[in-house]
Every structure is written in structure tokens, then in C-alpha cells.
């Protein structure tokens with residue numbers, strides 16, 4: 001089993017072609033729905049009383065929700081706007097609401113999870129939570145500019161406590177105060193994580209371990225409408241694949257990164273969560289085949 005912890009949100013996403021208001025989102029939501037394509041996934045998250053039955057039903061269709069708390073107050077809200085090229089997103093608002101002082105409880109069944117993903121969330125909460133698992137074989141975390149700017153030393157401490165970090169290139173630079181991605185990864189490895197996966201949006205990713213760099217291409221797409229959650233879907237697929245194989249062999253970690261690129265590509269093709277929700281049986285296999293064809297020479 002895989003446990004995913006992090007934000008479940010009501011997002012307002014402003015793209016050049018469409019604005020979505022208060023739609024189901026959140027880093028943990030994207031990651032967990034993505035990983036559920038590979039393995040049973042339990043979600044630990046908090047939502048407020050404004051979280052609709054319809055959204056609850058979407059989560060329960062894909063995920064084990066023993067770890068979902070409904071608290072008095074409003075759900076975490078995020079408001080972001082993309083530029084015309086869809087390559088830059090500015091954050092207009094981050095309202096923590098019930099996430100602010102959330103004290104997560106790990107259900108007994110989840111404590112046995114050997115694979116744990118700490119999606120974007122308060123790094124102090126993430127570090128506390130990972131210590132509650134009895135038998136972790138592989139843990140991974142992400143972070144975002146909001147936490148780097150407000151709690152940088154807690155983010156560094158979180159990195160000490162996980163096996164892998166999956167982070168986008170701009171955030172890696174902001175966090176490490178380096179400009180070169182190799183230097184960024186070296187610094188994060190010195191802080192304690194063994195594997196550093198730096199995502200580069202449509203250009204794929206670089207994974208660093210030992211003295212090795214493993215680059216992967218993004219799955220090339222002509223029609224991208226909303227990149228929200230692509231990174232979370234990437235991470236969810238990666239750790240979901242590993243959890244399904246119950247392994248941390250490097251050859252499988254490399255395959256997991258490829259699945260990350262594939263699931264990320266589904267996320268950006270439609271607005272909000274729709275890209276992930278519309279995946280049908282066989283779609284992932286088919287895209288993996290095209291991906292393999294694409295990178296062969």
C-alpha cells in the first residue's frame with residue numbers, strides 16, 4: 001500500500017483559455033489519483049465543511065479515505081494564473097484554512113505502508129508525519145515556493161528525513177540558492193536525500209543519484225491546456241509504480257520516472273483533474289509504448 005499526505009484543495013486556476021473556480025485540486029489529490037493507477041493508495045488530508053459531496057465522491061472512487069479528516073472551517077484554497085505561454089504561473093492567493101493547524105492522524109492500516117509520499121504541504125507537518133510509519137522502504141517529498149519562502153529551514157529538515165525529493169527546476173534553484181541544476185541536486189543530496197528528481201515541465205526531468213544523472217524526456221504534446229498538477233501526477237505515478245513492484249532497485253526507479261513523465265502528460269491535456277479522471281484502461285500502456293518509440297534511436 002502507498003500512503004500520500006498533503007494538500008487537498010479547492011483551486012481557482014486561470015489559464016489563457018479558461019478560468020476554473022473552486023475546483024477540486026491539491027497536490028495530494030493529483031498525486032494520489034495518479035498513483036491509484038498502479039497501487040492501492042490511502043490519502044491523509046484535511047478538508048473543511050465547504051467540501052462538497054460530489055468532490056468527496058470523486059476521491060472515494062479512487063482512494064482509501066480512512067485518513068481524510070473533515071474539519072470545522074474552510075478547505076485549503078489556492079488561486080493561480082498562467083501567462084499566455086502556459087510556462088509561468090503566478091500565485092495570486094494561498095489560503096491555508098483548515099490545513100494551517102492540521103494535526104494528522106495516521107490510520108493503523110496505513111502505518112504499515114512501505115512507500116510514503118509527502119506531497120506539497122507544510123514541511124513541519126510532513127517531517128512529523130513520516131516518523132509515524134513503522135516500516136518505510138521508500139519515502140519521497142515535494143515542495144513549492146510558498147514553503148521555501150516561509151519555512152526554508154523546515155524544508156531542509158524534511159529533505160533529511162526522506163529518500164527522494166521530486167521538485168521543479170525553479171523551486172530547486174530557489175531552495176538551494178544555486179543556478180546550476182547539478183549544483184542544486186548536489187546540495188539537496190548533502191542535506192540527506194539519496195535521489196533528487198528535478199522536473200523541467202514539458203522538457204522532462206533529471207534524476208541524480210550517486211554520481212549519476214538520468215535524464216528523461218517529457219512526452220511531447222501539441223495541445224496543452226492546463227499544467228496544474230502535472231508535477232504531482234508525475235510524483236504520484238513514480239512512487240505508485242515503485243509501490244506496486246515493492247522495490248527500490250535503481251532499474252525500477254528509472255522506469256518509475258518514465259511513468260512519471262507519462263502520467264504528467266495526461267494531466268496537462270485537460271483542465272484541472274479531468275486529464276487524470278478521463279484515463280481509460282489501456283491508455284497508460286499505449287502512451288508508454290509511444291514514449292518508448294519516441295526515445296529509441
Ligand code: AMP
Pocket residue numbers: 007008009010011025026027077078094120121122144146147227228229230231232
Ligand atoms: P503543481 O501544479 O504541481 O505545482 O501543483 C498544483 C497544486 O498544488 C494545486 O492543486 C494546489 O492546490 C496545490 N498547492 C499550491 N500551493 C500549495 C501550497 N503552498 N501547499 C500545498 N499545496 C499547494
